[in-house]
Amino acid sequence: MITQASNYKQRKIVDQFMRGLMVGATILALIPLFLILGYVIFRGASSLSLAFFTEAYKAPQMSLTGDVQSAGGVLHGIVGSILIVGASLLFALPIGILAGVFLAEYPANSVATTVRFATDVLSAAPSIVVGVVAYILIVQRTKQFSGLAGSVALAVLMIPVITRTTEEILKLVPHTVREAAIALGTPKWKTTFTVVLPAATSGIVTGALLAFARATGETAPLLLTVLGNNNLGYSLLEPLAALPLLTYKYTEMPFPELNDLAWGTALVLTGLVLSVNLLARWATRSRLK
Amino acid sequence: MSLTKNRQIVFFCFLALLVFLAPACGSGPAPTDMTKKDQPTVEAETAEPKSAPKTTNSFKPRAVKAKLTASGASFPDPIYQKWIESYKGVAPDVAINYQPVGSGQGRKNFFGGSTDFGGTDKYASDEELETFGKDVFHIPTVLGAVVVTYNLPDLEKIQFSGETLANIFLGKITKWNASAIAKENPGVELPDEAITVVHRSDGSGTTSIFTNYLSSVSKDWQTKVGTGDSVEWPVGIGGEKNPGVAQAIKQTEGAIGYVELIYATANKLPTPAIKNAAGEYVEPNLASTSAAAEGFLKTMPADLRVNIINPPEGEKVYPIAGFTWILVTKEQTDKTKATALTDFLYWSLTEGTKDAEALGYAPLPETVREKALEKLTQIEVAGKPAFKLPK
Numbered sequence: 279m280i281t282q283a284s285n286y287k288q289r290k291i292v293d294q295f296m297r298g299l300m301v302g303a304t305i306l307a308l309i310p311l312f313l314i315l316g317y318v319i320f321r322g323a324s325s326l327s328l329a330f331f332t333e334a335y336k337a338p339q340m341s342l343t344g345d346v347q348s349a350g351g352v353l354h355g356i357v358g359s360i361l362i363v364g365a366s367l368l369f370a371l372p373i374g375i376l377a378g379v380f381l382a383e384y385p386a387n388s389v390a391t392t393v394r395f396a397t398d399v400l401s402a403a404p405s406i407v408v409g410v411v412a413y414i415l416i417v418q419r420t421k422q423f424s425g426l427a428g429s430v431a432l433a434v435l436m437i438p439v440i441t442r443t444t445e446e447i448l449k450l451v452p453h454t455v456r457e458a459a460i461a462l463g464t465p466k467w468k469t470t471f472t473v474v475l476p477a478a479t480s481g482i483v484t485g486a487l488l489a490f491a492r493a494t495g496e497t498a499p500l501l502l503t504v505l506g507n508n509n510l511g512y513s514l515l516e517p518l519a520a521l522p523l524l525t526y527k528y529t530e531m532p533f534p535e536l537n538d539l540a541w542g543t544a545l546v547l548t549g550l551v552l553s554v555n556l557l558a559r560w561a562t563r564s565r566l567k
Numbered sequence: 568m569s570l571t572k573n574r575q576i577v578f579f580c581f582l583a584l585l586v587f588l589a590p591a592c593g594s595g596p597a598p599t600d601m602t603k604k605d606q607p608t609v610e611a612e613t614a615e616p617k618s619a620p621k622t623t624n625s626f627k628p629r630a631v632k633a634k635l636t637a638s639g640a641s642f643p644d645p646i647y648q649k650w651i652e653s654y655k656g657v658a659p660d661v662a663i664n665y666q667p668v669g670s671g672q673g674r675k676n677f678f679g680g681s682t683d684f685g686g687t688d689k690y691a692s693d694e695e696l697e698t699f700g701k702d703v704f705h706i707p708t709v710l711g712a713v714v715v716t717y718n719l720p721d722l723e724k725i726q727f728s729g730e731t732l733a734n735i736f737l738g739k740i741t742k743w744n745a746s747a748i749a750k751e752n753p754g755v756e757l758p759d760e761a762i763t764v765v766h767r768s769d770g771s772g773t774t775s776i777f778t779n780y781l782s783s784v785s786k787d788w789q790t791k792v793g794t795g796d797s798v799e800w801p802v803g804i805g806g807e808k809n810p811g812v813a814q815a816i817k818q819t820e821g822a823i824g825y826v827e828l829i830y831a832t833a834n835k836l837p838t839p840a841i842k843n844a845a846g847e848y849v850e851p852n853l854a855s856t857s858a859a860a861e862g863f864l865k866t867m868p869a870d871l872r873v874n875i876i877n878p879p880e881g882e883k884v885y886p887i888a889g890f891t892w893i894l895v896t897k898e899q900t901d902k903t904k905a906t907a908l909t910d911f912l913y914w915s916l917t918e919g920t921k922d923a924e925a926l927g928y929a930p931l932p933e934t935v936r937e938k939a940l941e942k943l944t945q946i947e948v949a950g951k952p953a954f955k956l957p958k
Contacts, residue, residue, distance in 0.1 A: 335648075336652065337645070337648035337649040337651065337652035337653075417681055418681065421679070421680040421681045422636075422681060423676075423681055501668075505636070505664075505668070506664075506666040507664045507666075508648060508664060508666075509664060516634065516636075517636055517664055517666070527666075527667065529810065530667070530808055530809070530810055531644075531645070531810075532645065532810070532829045532830045532833045532834075533645070533833050537810070
C-alpha cells in the first residue's frame with residue numbers, strides 16, 4: 279500500500295507555487311517581445327504602401343504649414359542592406375565555417391582553445407567598436423566611405439556566430455559516422471568534407487541565417503563605414519543606404535511626418551529579421567534526422 | 568537522399584547571393600571619366616525643357632557626370648536634400664550624397680579627405696585649419712535661429728530678456744511667476760508653476776550658439792558655465808538631439824528649452840520674443856534672423872568665419888542666430904567633381920533660395936551671398952579657376 283509522505287500537501291503547494299512563478303516569469307519575458315512587435319506594427323503599418331518599397335528617398339516637399347506631398351520610399355535602403363549584408367556573408371561564411379570545422383574536428387590543442395576563447399571575446403565585442411576599427415583601417419586609409427567597409431565590419435560580427443554554430447552542430451554528428459568513413463580507408467580531410475559537413479548542412483545554414491539576421495539589424499558598424507546615401511546605388515565601392523541607418527536618420531528629422539517613416543522602416547527591418555529567424559527554424563526542423 | 572537535398576539548398580543560397588551581388592561588382596568604381604564631356608550640348612539641351620518652368624534665370628550648369636559625397640551638420644539637412652533633388656532636374660548626371668552626421672563628424676570626415684565637401688554649423692577652428700594645411704573656404708548657405716520654447720498650455724504669449732534666460736538656465740529662477748519674468752511680461756498672467764529646464768544631452772552646434780548667446784548677455788553664465796558644443800548644465804534634464812528636446816518639452820508641463828527654429832515650427836511649439844541689444848523684443852522668424860547677419864556685415868572677416876550672436880545694433884534683429892557653412896578645399900584635384908560642386912553651390916545660392924524660405928531657413932543677406940559667390944570663383948583645379956560667375 280502506498281502511503282503519502284507526511285509533508286505531501288506542503289510539497290504540493292510549493293510545487294504549485296514554483297510552477298506559477300515560472301509561468302509568470304515566462305510571460306514577463308515574452309511581454310517586451312510582443313509589446314515591441316505590436317507597437318512597431320501599430321505605428322509602422324500606416325506608412326507602408328507600394329511606393330514605400332518601390333521608390334527611393336525623396337526630399338521633403340513641404341512647407342512648414344503644409345503636409346508631406348510625397349514621402350518617398352526605402353528601396354535604396356532595402357537594396358543597400360541586401361548588398362552590404364550579402365557581401366559580408368560571402369566574407370564571413372568561408373572563414374566562419376572553416377574555423378568551426380577546425381574547432382570541432384581538432385578540439386584538443388592549444389590553438390583551438392585560443393581560437394575558441396578569441397571567438398567568444400569577439401562575439402561579445404560592442405558593434406560600435408568594430409565599426410570604429412573598420413573606419414580607421416578602411417575608410418581613413420582609402421579616403422572613401424563604401425558599402426564594402428561596412429561589409430567587412432559586419433563580417434567580423436558574423437564570424438563568431440557562424441564559427442560557434444558550426445562547431446556545435448559538427449559535434450552533434452555521431453562519432454560512429456566518422457569511424458565508419460575512416461574504417462573504409464577515407465582520409466580525415468575527405469571524411470570531414472564529404473561525410474561530416476554534408477550531414478550538418480542544415481545546421482550550418484541555420485548559423486548563417488542567424489548571422490545574417492544579426493548583421494541586418496546592426497546600425498552602429500554602418501554609421502561610420504557606409505555613411506548612407508539618399509540615391510539608389512548598386513556599387514559596394516560607394517556609400518550605400520541601409521535600413522537601420524534610415525530608421526536612425528528619419529527619427530532625427532524635424533518633421534513629424536518623416537518621423538513616422540522611421541516606424542515604417544523599423545517595421546520592414548523587424549519583418550525581415552523575424553522572417554529570417556523563422557526560416558532558420560524551418561531549416562533546422564529536420565536536423566540530423 | 569536528404570544529403571543531396573541539403574546540398575541543393577546550400578547551392579541555391581549561394582546562387583541567390585551571387586544574383587544580388589552581380590550588379591554591385593559590375594558597376595565598379597564611380598565613372599568619373601570624361602567620355603560624357605565630349606557630347607555636352609546634347610545632354611544639356613535634353614535636360615533643359617524639364618526644368619524650364621522652374622528656372623527663369625538662364626544659369627545652365629556645365630554638363631558633367633559626377634558623384635559627390637558629403638556629410639555634416641544635421642540642421643540644414645532638409646534644405647540640402649531639397650537642393651540636391653531639385654538640382655537633379657537641372658543637371659541629371661550629378662548625384663550628390665549629403666548625410667547628416669553632425670557638424671563635428673562632418674568636419675572630421677572632410678578634413679580626413681573621405682568627403683568632397685563638409686557641412687558645419689560651427690566654423691572650423693584655426694587649429695583644425697592649421698592641421699589640415701591646405702586652404703579651405705567656408706561658404707555660408709543659410710541662416711538658422713535657435714529659439715527658446717516652453718510648455719505652458721494656458722499661456723498665450725511670453726517674452727524674455729537674455730539676463731532672465733541666463734538666470735532660468737542657471738537655475739536661479741525656478742518659478743514661472745518669478746518677479747523677473749513678471750516684470751518683462753506686464754499684463755500676462757503667469758502660472759505658479761515650477762520651471763523644468765530641458766537641454767541637449769549630446770554635443771551640438773545648437774548648444775554652441777545658445778551658450779554663446781547666454782555668455783554674451785550674462786557674466787554669471789560666462790564664468791560659471793561658459794560656451795561650447797556641450798557644457799556642464801547647472802540644472803535640468805537632457806534630450807537627445809533637437810527632436811529629443813522638443814519631445815521632452817511637449818511631455819513636461821512647465822518645461823523650457825531651446826531648439827532650432829524649424830523644429831519648433833514643425834512641432835507647433837511656441838517661439839517667444841527675445842530682447843535684443845537694441846532693447847526691443849523680437850520674435851524669431853526668417854526676416855529677423857537674416858537681420859542678425861546684417862548687423863555683422865561691417866565686421867565680416869574675409870574668410871566668412873563669424874558668429875552672429877547678439878548683434879550690438881538693429882531694432883528688428885533676433886539675437887540668437889548663426890550661419891551654417893559648406894567647407895570646400897581651394898585646390899581641387901578632380902576637374903569633373905570641381906565643376907559639379909561649384910555649379911551646384913552657385914545654383915543653390917541663387918535659384919535655391921526660394922526653396923530655403925519655403926522650408927523655413929533664413930536666406931543670406933545680399934552682401935554675404937555676394938561674398939560667398941566670390942569664394943566660388945576662387946576655387947581652382949590645377950591652378951585654373953573652376954568656376955566663373957555667369958554674366
